[in-house]
Amino acid sequence: TQLLEQSPQFLSIQEGENLTVYCNSSSVFSSLQWYRQEPGEGPVLLVTVVTGGEVKKLKRLTFQFGDARKDSSLHITAAQPGDTGLYLCGGGSNYKLTFGKGTLLTVNP
Amino acid sequence: GAVVSQHPSRVICKSGTSVKIECRSLDFQATTMFWYRQFPKQSLMLMATSNEGSKATYEQGVEKDKFLINHASLTLSTLTVTSAHPEDSSFYICSAPRTTVSNYGYTFGSGTRLTVV
Numbered sequence: 001t002q003l004l005e006q007s008p009q010f011l012s013i014q015e016g017e018n019l020t021v022y023c024n025s026s027s028v029f030s031s032l033q034w035y036r037q038e039p040g041e042g043p044v045l046l047v048t049v050v051t052g053g054e055v056k057k058l059k060r061l062t063f064q065f066g067d068a069r070k071d072s073s074l075h076i077t078a079a080q081p082g083d084t085g086l087y088l089c090g091g092g093s094n095y096k097l098t099f100g101k102g103t104l105l106t107v108n109p
Numbered sequence: 110g111a112v113v114s115q116h117p118s119r120v121i122c123k124s125g126t127s128v129k130i131e132c133r134s135l136d137f138q139a140t141t142m143f144w145y146r147q148f149p150k151q152s153l154m155l156m157a158t159s160n161e162g163s164k165a166t167y168e169q170g171v172e173k174d175k176f177l178i179n180h181a182s183l184t185l186s187t188l189t190v191t192s193a194h195p196e197d198s199s200f201y202i203c204s205a206p207r208t209t210v211s212n213y214g215y216t217f218g219s220g221t222r223l224t225v226v
Contacts, residue, residue, distance in 0.1 A: 033214045042115070042202045042217030043153070088152060090215070097143065097204075097215055102152040 003027070004089055006100030014108050016078055021103045023089030024071045032072045033097075034063055037086040046074075079107045111137055111207040115218025122193055122225055130188045130221045132203035138183040139205035143215070144176075147200040159186040193225040 005024045013019055023032065031050045035043035047056050049065035049072060056063045060083075062075040076083055087103045112135040122128050132142060140161045145153040157178050158166040165178035175197075177189040190197055204217040 035214075035217075040200075040220065040222065042113075042204070042220045044217070045214035048214050086150075086152075096155070096158065098155075099152045104150055 004091060004098055004100035006087075006089055006103055008103060009101060010104050010106075012106040012108065013079055015080055017107075019076050019079055019105070021074045021076075021087055021105070022071070023073070023100050025091070026070065028069050029091035030069070032065060032069075032089055032091040034072070034074055035088045035090060037088060037102075038084075043086075043088055076105075079105075081107045081109050083107050111205075111216045113139075113203060113205055113216045113218045115203055115221060117221060118219060119222045120224070122223070124194055124225055125192055127189055127191045128193055128223060130190075130201055130203075130223075132186050132188075132205075132218050134184045134205055134216075137205075137207065139186070140183060141206060142180060142186040143204045144178065144186075144188050145202045145204065147202060147220075149200075153202065156188075161186075190223065193223070195225045198223055198225045 007022050031048050033048045034046045036046055037043040047063045052067045052069045054065045060077045064073045084107050089100045090097045092098045114133045114135050116131050120128055142159040144156045146156050147153050155168050156171045159178045159180040161180045161183050167173045175191055180186040200220050200222055202217055202220045204215040207216045
């Protein structure tokens with residue numbers, strides 16, 4: 001089983017601050033995905049990274065896939081209260097997705 | 110596109126009764142669906158993989174006789190929690206793989222909050 005370690009597990013910051021969430025594994029993944037989940041809802045796909053060293057940007061969110069395809073990071077610039085939620089990284093093979101434990105982000109106004 | 114509709118969103122049932130949760134792929138065919146369970150402020154735990162036209166594959170520790178999965182069509186998978194007990198109370202979510210021009214990932218249902226009293 002491929003394991004994904006996410007850090008930090010909890011993060012509470014003020015509006016306007018920057019933050020980075022990490023997703024690490026000892027295994028190589030063909031791709032990694034980042035999801036955001038709001039309370040009482042299902043996760044929503046933010047991005048999929050496929051190529052080692054790849055960087056993708058989604059407005060204030062920057063996603064990076066490690067060169068060895070074992071790790072990924074999510075950086076949020078100038079966080080806003082609307083960014084509050086559970087951020088999950090997921091990866092796997094044969095359609096079977098493994099999730100990290102998630103980072104619960106709270107952005108305070 | 111690639112919407113998965115999950116119903117009901119919330120259900121309260123008495124201990125010992127059974128509850129059925131439905132997941133439908135609205136605009137695509139899902140030969141495979143996944144069922145997850147999630148406890149408050151925790152990540153998703155994969156329970157089983159549902160395959161259209163064949164038996165579901167259950168993860169270790171998940172009782173297949175308690176969590177019945179049926180995937181009779183390419184657009185519908187159901188999870189039935191049989192003889193529910195309070196410890197079965199949880200948030201249940203389904204998902205299906207999807208591929209678009211720009212992205213590959215999984216589309217999730219909106220989840221079902223099950224409370225067993």
